[in-house]
Amino acid sequence: xMAQQRMxxxxxxxxxxxPVPGGGGAxxxxxxxxxxxxxxxxxxxxxxxxxxxxxxxxxxxxxxxxKLTQELAGFMDKDAEAFEPLSRAYGLxxxxxxxxxxxxxxxEKALAAASEAPLALMEKILESMKMLDRxxxxxxxxxxxxxxxxxxxxxxxxxxxxxxxxxxxxxxKDRAKAEEMNFRADRMLTEGNTMADRVYETVxxxxx
Amino acid sequence: xMAQQRMxxxxxxxxxxxPVPGGGGAxxxxxxxxxxxxxxxxxxxxxxxxxxxxxxxxxxxxxxxxKLTQELAGFMDKDAEAFEPLSRAYGLxxxxxxxxxxxxxxxEKALAAASEAPLALMEKILESMKMLDRxxxxxxxxxxxxxxxxxxxxxxxxxxxxxxxxxxxxxxKDRAKAEEMNFRADRMLTEGNTMADRVYETVxxxxx
Numbered sequence: 001x002m003a004q005q006r007m008x009x010x011x012x013x014x015x016x017x018x019p020v021p022g023g024g025g026a027x028x029x030x031x032x033x034x035x036x037x038x039x040x041x042x043x044x045x046x047x048x049x050x051x052x053x054x055x056x057x058x059x060x061x062x063x064x065x066x067k068l069t070q071e072l073a074g075f076m077d078k079d080a081e082a083f084e085p086l087s088r089a090y091g092l093x094x095x096x097x098x099x100x101x102x103x104x105x106x107x108e109k110a111l112a113a114a115s116e117a118p119l120a121l122m123e124k125i126l127e128s129m130k131m132l133d134r135x136x137x138x139x140x141x142x143x144x145x146x147x148x149x150x151x152x153x154x155x156x157x158x159x160x161x162x163x164x165x166x167x168x169x170x171x172x173k174d175r176a177k178a179e180e181m182n183f184r185a186d187r188m189l190t191e192g193n194t195m196a197d198r199v200y201e202t203v204x205x206x207x208x
Numbered sequence: 209x210m211a212q213q214r215m216x217x218x219x220x221x222x223x224x225x226x227p228v229p230g231g232g233g234a235x236x237x238x239x240x241x242x243x244x245x246x247x248x249x250x251x252x253x254x255x256x257x258x259x260x261x262x263x264x265x266x267x268x269x270x271x272x273x274x275k276l277t278q279e280l281a282g283f284m285d286k287d288a289e290a291f292e293p294l295s296r297a298y299g300l301x302x303x304x305x306x307x308x309x310x311x312x313x314x315x316e317k318a319l320a321a322a323s324e325a326p327l328a329l330m331e332k333i334l335e336s337m338k339m340l341d342r343x344x345x346x347x348x349x350x351x352x353x354x355x356x357x358x359x360x361x362x363x364x365x366x367x368x369x370x371x372x373x374x375x376x377x378x379x380x381k382d383r384a385k386a387e388e389m390n391f392r393a394d395r396m397l398t399e400g401n402t403m404a405d406r407v408y409e410t411v412x413x414x415x416x
Contacts, residue, residue: 003216010215011240011277015247022248023357026241030361032219033234039223040230069219145375149231149368153238156364159408160357166415167353200367207375 002076003029019087024079027160028121032072034153035128037146039065041135044143054138061131068128075121079164082117086110086168104173111168115181118164122188125158129195136202148203155196162189210284211237227295232287235368236329240280242361243336245354247273249343252351262346269339276336283329287372290325294318294376312381319376323389326372330396333366337403344410356411363404370397 002010002025010029014021042065045051046058089110092103132154136147165185169178210218210233218237222229250273253259254266297318300311340362344355373393377386 001216003219004214006212007215007218007237008209008211008281011211011244011281014241014244015251015274015277017248017251022351023245023354026245026357026361029215030238030241030364033222033238036219036222037231037234040225043223043225066223069223073216073219143230145371146231148371149234152364152368153234156238156360160360163353163356163411163415166412170415203371204374207371207378 001074002080003032003073020080020083021076022083023160024083024118024121024164025076027118027157027164028072028075028079030153030160031075031121031125031128031157032069034125034132034150034157035065035069035072037150037153038128038132038135039069041139041143041147041150044146045135045138045140048140051138051140057134057138061135065128065131068124068131072121072124072128075117075124079117079121082114086114107171108173111172112174112177112181115165115168115172115178118161119181119184119188121161122158122165122185122192125154125161126188126192126195129154129158129192129199133195133199136199136206141206144203144206148200148207151196151199151203155193155200158189158192158196162186209282210288211240211281228288228291229284230291231368232291232326232329232372233284235326235365235372236280236283236287238361238368239283239329239333239336239365240277242333242340242358242365243273243277243280245358245361246336246340246343247277249347249351249355249358252354253343253346253348256348259346259348265342265346269343273336273339276332276339280329280332280336283325283332287325287329290322294322315379316381319380320382320385320389323373323376323380323386326369327389327392327396329369330366330373330393330400333362333369334396334400334403337362337366337400337407341403341407344407344414349414352411352414356408356415359404359407359411363401363408366397366400366404370394 089107094100132151162185172178297315302308370393380386
């Protein structure tokens, strides 16, 4: 598991020219950091008299957020797995027409898989945003800046993941399938960016 | 050093109710991830014939980006160091008027220090954005999505760090000093967000 490595090791590998980890792994980890900050807010709110009316909801949020943080971090591995076949496909020979045709077939499949992974990550990030949205309202005001940081991380991860969709769909020959994937990404971007900006305004309103 | 810990350990500590690491440490690491992606772009561009005209500049960018990535990651420790005195100040007794006055004096100093740390981080993030800006133009188109992810990370880190300024200056009694700090943060937010959005558009333009 990639999340087992040290934080400075990850920075070093990211900095290198190796294809993995790259923007995909960075997006996944940043999304996990955002959700972990949601857990922090919930942990600083749960059990407090002032927020007793939300106790049951907080407990359920704590459970869901812990699970989602793990899932998001797991996408670092999923991204790497989805990227490897693409990396191999780029290396296939294309000297003869048969080789070129075979390479194109393999590439097309690899590109679709490398686009599906960030799309699935985007769906999970939207889930984390919904939790951060709720926590920005019911979370303790002592921890509210952490909810604001959390939603910034989630937003950056969402936009970053979309780039990994677009850069792969761009090269697909099956334009109908590529456009369908782009459409899914665009729809999630619109939903997520609107939600993130609203949550951030809520947080700013509670701080300033 | 905080960056020595494992990535999943960091997520666990972040999720907990412990005051550190929190939004400050998360901002610092995310900024380091953004700059590391800048190094990745430079590493995938350097030595390539197509970009030979930028070779000298790329080498200098590689050196600067590696240094800055380390500095940004180091802000995880600086943030924790700046936050500890504040955490202790909150715990001081305030039963007698003397105790209350002493507590207020200690708090005021701790709040200023806890606001200076994210301000210094914001300055470093602006430096990283300038490098990502340049890399989004001279970087290999094969790695351009990583420049886009990098600038998203830097932008999220910048906005997140500003929240850690505002939440602390809000409680300062010396309003002139507080407003001066808020002004510095606002100015950097304007500069950084404008730059980040422009860089992201450049990247999207090169992808789509």
